[in-house]
Amino acid sequence: MTREHTSNLPEVxxxxxxxFDQWQAEGVDASNCPVRDVLDRIGDKWSVLILMMLAREPKRFSALNKAVGDISKRMLTQTLRALQRDGLVERTVYPTTPPRVDYRLTxxxxxxxxxxxxxIVWADKRHEEIRTSRDTFDKEEAVAARLSA
Amino acid sequence: MTREHTSNLPEVxxxxxxxFDQWQAEGVDASNCPVRDVLDRIGDKWSVLILMMLAREPKRFSALNKAVGDISKRMLTQTLRALQRDGLVERTVYPTTPPRVDYRLTxxxxxxxxxxxxxIVWADKRHEEIRTSRDTFDKEEAVAARLSA
DNA sequence: AGTTATGGTCTCGTTTCGTTACCAATGATC
DNA sequence: GATCATTGGTAACGAAACGAGACCATAACT
Structure with missing residues (x-):
């Protein structure tokens, strides 16, 4: 009743x-919702990106650092540790000098x-639409700002 | 060659x-990767959660605030604005007093x-495994800390 | 006049993040 | 034999994002 079938979009x-309804009824807190727990972790700035970079094959710390480009070593270390802790990534140290460490997906x-x-497929398909929406929104906002000035 | 077929897991x-390979070769920066662009946005703490809460039907600001539970009004406003800007959510104001505003998915x-x-299905299915991994990791870390003390 | 309700905004203290400097150990270079 | 480069980080510090709570406008109700 709340949603009309006006288009042939893929359905949820x-x-x-x-x-979702169930969660909503209970009130979704971080503490009581397993999905929250997981989403809070991999839903950060870098986790998904790093998982993607490891899709094909294991990579060394420095290779990841280069592949991602704008991540700092600090955040790379931090994110990798978190992924390792969650059991998504495995860390192997070869005790050479200089040290060699590689990371692989579990x-x-x-x-x-x-x-x-x-x-990712969704993002790729829809991002043009999203960018357009942003531009429109920003333009309208600018107009509104001028009016209230 | 880099990945052996030892299990019948779902494949990427x-x-x-x-x-992914392609991105990696080019070096994925926020500026040159559309998926980065999209992921950076909805990959924040609250966006996905709010989209889920709106899945069934439109909701008012206060209803969302209650449904999510541990979000502050500040972040709820901010997240909703961002979703609106990206064209994922539509905001409707009914100029009554007190005001009534509802949000619906586009x-x-x-x-x-x-x-x-x-x-979400993945998170639900695997979160037990993840929690176990975390516990193990933390226990090992504690042991390591004791050894180095 | 005081209370309640809604959908926010403002301020302030805390957390998190990004940048830069630094380190240890070894092999190569001069 | 002193210096430098390399790798995988850690430490310290300033900047940005976040969370909690106070506050606000408006009107209906008591």
Whole structure:
């Protein structure tokens, strides 16, 4: 009743929506919602990106640092540790000098990439639309600001 | 060659991995990667959660505030504005007193929920595994700390 | 006059983040 | 044999983002 079928967009499975409804009824807090727990972790600035970079093959710290480009060593270390802690990434140290460390996805980490791939395809397909929307929004905002001045 | 087939886990589509490879070769910066652009935005603490809460039907500001529980009004406003700017959410004001404002998903916003649902199912299925991994990691870390003391 | 309700905004103290400097150990270079 | 480069980080500091709570405008109700 709340949503009319005016387009043939892909649908969100009813089962999932029921899931959401349930959470909403209970009030979703970080403490009581497993999905919150997971999303809060990999939903940070760098985690998904790093998982993607490790998709094909293991990489060394410095290779990751170069691949991502605008991540600092500090954040790279921090993110990798968190991914390792969550069991998505495995860290191997070869005690040479200078040290050599590589990072590889675990099975769990690889399994995460499957749904993430869906998200990436979506982002790629829709990002033009999003950028357009942003431009429009910003333009309207500028007009509104001029009016109230 | 880099990945042995020892388990029957769901696979990451080769096509997607090639996508990642390409990015990696170029060096993924925020500026040159559309997916980065999108991920940086909805990959924040609250966006996904709010999209989920709006899945079934439009909601008022206060309803969202209650549903999410531990979000502050400040962040709720900020996140909703960003979602609106990106064209994922529509804001409607009814000029009554006290004011009434509701937020609903746009078609674009609804389309985002499809891949997100995949991620949520994953999180739900795997979060036990993740928690276990965390506990193990923390225990090992504690041991290491004791040794070096 | 005082209370309540809504959808925010403002301010302030805390957390988190990004930048830069630095380190240890070894092999190569001069 | 002193110097330098390399790798995978850590430490310290200033900047930006965040969370909690006070505050506001308006009108209906008591």
């Amino acid at each position: 499975p009813e089962e999932i929506i029921q899931h 099975d769990l980490g690889r399994s995460a990439l499957v749904p993430l791939a869906g998200l | 589509p080769e096509e997607i991995i090639q996508h 078609d674009l916003g609804r389309s985002a929920l499809v891949p997100l649902a995949g991620l």
